[in-house]
Amino acid sequence: MDKIKIFSPATVANVSCAFDVLGFALSNVGDEMTFRKIPEKGLKIKMKDNMHLPNDPRKNVAGVVGLAMLKQVMPDFGVEMEITKGIKPGSGIGSSAASAAGAAFGMNKLLGDIFDLKTLVEFSMVGESLASGVRHADNVAPAVYGGFTLIRSLNPLDIVQIPSPSNLFVSIVHPLIEVRTRNARKLLKHSVNLRDAVVQWGNIAGLISGLFMEDYALIGRSLKDIIVEPVRSILIPLFDELKDASVGAGALGSGISGSGPSVFALSEGHENAIAVADAMRAVYQNSGIDFDVYVSGVNKNGIEIINS
Amino acid sequence: MDKIKIFSPATVANVSCAFDVLGFALSNVGDEMTFRKIPEKGLKIKMKDNMHLPNDPRKNVAGVVGLAMLKQVMPDFGVEMEITKGIKPGSGIGSSAASAAGAAFGMNKLLGDIFDLKTLVEFSMVGESLASGVRHADNVAPAVYGGFTLIRSLNPLDIVQIPSPSNLFVSIVHPLIEVRTRNARKLLKHSVNLRDAVVQWGNIAGLISGLFMEDYALIGRSLKDIIVEPVRSILIPLFDELKDASVGAGALGSGISGSGPSVFALSEGHENAIAVADAMRAVYQNSGIDFDVYVSGVNKNGIEIINS
Numbered sequence: 001m002d003k004i005k006i007f008s009p010a011t012v013a014n015v016s017c018a019f020d021v022l023g024f025a026l027s028n029v030g031d032e033m034t035f036r037k038i039p040e041k042g043l044k045i046k047m048k049d050n051m052h053l054p055n056d057p058r059k060n061v062a063g064v065v066g067l068a069m070l071k072q073v074m075p076d077f078g079v080e081m082e083i084t085k086g087i088k089p090g091s092g093i094g095s096s097a098a099s100a101a102g103a104a105f106g107m108n109k110l111l112g113d114i115f116d117l118k119t120l121v122e123f124s125m126v127g128e129s130l131a132s133g134v135r136h137a138d139n140v141a142p143a144v145y146g147g148f149t150l151i152r153s154l155n156p157l158d159i160v161q162i163p164s165p166s167n168l169f170v171s172i173v174h175p176l177i178e179v180r181t182r183n184a185r186k187l188l189k190h191s192v193n194l195r196d197a198v199v200q201w202g203n204i205a206g207l208i209s210g211l212f213m214e215d216y217a218l219i220g221r222s223l224k225d226i227i228v229e230p231v232r233s234i235l236i237p238l239f240d241e242l243k244d245a246s247v248g249a250g251a252l253g254s255g256i257s258g259s260g261p262s263v264f265a266l267s268e269g270h271e272n273a274i275a276v277a278d279a280m281r282a283v284y285q286n287s288g289i290d291f292d293v294y295v296s297g298v299n300k301n302g303i304e305i306i307n308s
Numbered sequence: 309m310d311k312i313k314i315f316s317p318a319t320v321a322n323v324s325c326a327f328d329v330l331g332f333a334l335s336n337v338g339d340e341m342t343f344r345k346i347p348e349k350g351l352k353i354k355m356k357d358n359m360h361l362p363n364d365p366r367k368n369v370a371g372v373v374g375l376a377m378l379k380q381v382m383p384d385f386g387v388e389m390e391i392t393k394g395i396k397p398g399s400g401i402g403s404s405a406a407s408a409a410g411a412a413f414g415m416n417k418l419l420g421d422i423f424d425l426k427t428l429v430e431f432s433m434v435g436e437s438l439a440s441g442v443r444h445a446d447n448v449a450p451a452v453y454g455g456f457t458l459i460r461s462l463n464p465l466d467i468v469q470i471p472s473p474s475n476l477f478v479s480i481v482h483p484l485i486e487v488r489t490r491n492a493r494k495l496l497k498h499s500v501n502l503r504d505a506v507v508q509w510g511n512i513a514g515l516i517s518g519l520f521m522e523d524y525a526l527i528g529r530s531l532k533d534i535i536v537e538p539v540r541s542i543l544i545p546l547f548d549e550l551k552d553a554s555v556g557a558g559a560l561g562s563g564i565s566g567s568g569p570s571v572f573a574l575s576e577g578h579e580n581a582i583a584v585a586d587a588m589r590a591v592y593q594n595s596g597i598d599f600d601v602y603v604s605g606v607n608k609n610g611i612e613i614i615n616s
Contacts, residue, residue, distance in 0.1 A: 018509065018513065019506060019509075020506045020510075021506060021509060021510040021513055022513065150510070150513050150514065150517060151510065152510045152511065152513065152514035152517075152526075152529065152530060153507070153510060153511075153514075153529070158514070158529060160513075160514060160517050160526060162517060188502060189502060190501065190502055191499045191500060191501055191502060192499060192500055192501075192502050192505050193498065193499055193500075194496060194497065194498055194499060194500050194535075197500050197505040197508070197509075197535075198327060198328045198329065199461070200505070200509060201326065201327075201329060201505075201508060201509040201512045202328075202329040202458070202459060202460045202461060203460065203461075204509045204512055204513050205326065205329055205330065205458050205460065205468075205512050205513065205516045206458065206460035206461075206466070206468060208513045208516045208517055208520075209458060209460075209468050209470060209516055209520070212516075212517070212520040218460075218468060221460065221461070221466060222460060227502075227505075
């Protein structure tokens with residue numbers, strides 16, 4: 001294979017109660033990336049958008065992933081990567097993860113499909129480290145595997161694919177302010193009350209059970225984060241109003257997507273998710289805040305090949 | 309119905325990583341309880357063993373449950389409860405819970421089967437409060453429902469039944485020293501490191517996933533408790549040796565049962581569970597510590613009627 005074009009999905013990490021251990025992929029929001037073999041060894045990057053991301057592979061999240069793979073495999077060719085970002089950086093829906101995971105996936109195809117999915121996640125985390133200073137997998141794993149993925153353990157990496165109920169949809173509002181993951185992490189307290197931790201892991205266990213049982217009401221009851229959300233939500237304008245509006249419009253529950261500022265809400269059914277998105281839009285409509293709104297199903301396949 | 313005889317099972321709460329939110333019931337260890345209508349109103353208790361438990365209903369865990377139910381229903385008859393303990397108090401395998409849950413179940417039958425299972429759990433917790441000073445459901449809920457039960461939330465009570473893999477067995481060793489739940493709770497730290505909490509809820513999510521997927525290896529990888537076990541295990545003689553011996557004999561994983569001192573290990577297959585029990589027995593054999601050993605399947609039905 002000399003050329004491949006792929007779609008790498010946006011992702012929602014943390015999923016309210018499951019800070020740092022769970023994420024899921026979207027079906028219709030993501031980056032497009034094209035990979036071409038070139039005679040000159042090494043890696044070239046072309047950014048096909050106006051998002052001011054660096055072309056220097058050593059400073060680009062997709063670039064460092066590609067360089068790490070080239071360093072390990074040492075092929076007798078080089079690669080040109082063309083990236084059309086569909087996800088704005090700093091949005092909280094896995095912009096860096098989509099590019100990093102897409103890079104790992106596409107490079108692997110040109111290199112002869114020699115790595116398994118878990119290894120692609122390992123490579124992708126090189127990009128996440130560059131983006132946020134923290135090696136984490138809760139965006140790149142769902143981007144690579146699709147659906148909901150649990151990162152049971154990071155060292156050693158242990159990824160568990162969790163089924164996604166067929167009628168589960170997500171509504172997302174992205175206020176166009178930038179919250180860097182690096183800064184959002186600084187807000188976190190180093191210790192938590194044991195009683196709160198118990199409440200949180202009861203909810204995580206409930207959320208996982210709800211996903212397995214396709215029990216939408218249980219998913220809704222479990223979508224509560226009493227540890228991270230109270231601290232991080234202060235960075236998100238009108239957060240409480242967005243939550244109230246989404247639940248008022250019938251959402252199962254809502255929370256911060258990743259480290260924000262995007263806010264996600266889960267719903268049973270596509271129509272309900274559209275109504276929830278409309279309710280979230282109405283909160284920002286006259287606030288003077290610019291924003292994007294998305295409604296998506298859960299992506300079951302992860303990164304997809306557009307053509308090759 | 310004028311008389312009923314029941315079996316109320318022993319239970320393993322906490323299940324390693326799932327402190328305060330998960331428990332499961334045993335199939336062959338428990339209390340036998342007989343309930344008879346009597347003309348004189350009120351409650352009488354007969355203890356049919358030598359475990360020095362009080363006959364006064366106001367001081368007996370089964371008694372306070374019965375009294376609470378009589379107070380609410382106000383029937384025109386009284387009840388005599390005869391209890392043959394199969395579970396030693398202070399063992400950590402839900403001795404008080406078996407009596408409390410059995411009382412709720414048996415009383416309900418004599419009162420005309422008017423309460424649902426969740427309400428029986430609520431009544432049972434009156435007994436748990438008397439026993440340990442803390443209203444908790446992670447023993448009484450699996451005793452009432454059977455199998456694995458998640459207590460997603462205590463207020464309001466939200467119980468989720470989790471499937472049990474068909475070939476999952478438990479080995480338990482009970483060193484005959486007494487650890488009161490009340491004292492074991494005092495050892496707990498009030499706050500935990502956020503990093504540790506994240507590791508713990510990754511494991512809980514992995515355990516729940518493993519139970520749903522019948523993935524024994526995942527269950528094993530998830531059976532790790534880095535928060536409560538390091539603190540409480542100091543009360544259990546030769547705890548590390550028991551863990552090493554059980555895993556060495558093929559157990560999926562092991563941990564403290566409830567607040568101890570019993571130690572449980574989960575295995576795939578009955579024969580494996582017997583080998584694990586033998587390995588645990590060998591640790592205590594020449595130690596001078598008296599102990600009991602149990603091997604059991606997971607009880608799928610909860611409290612069972614022996615005759616009526």
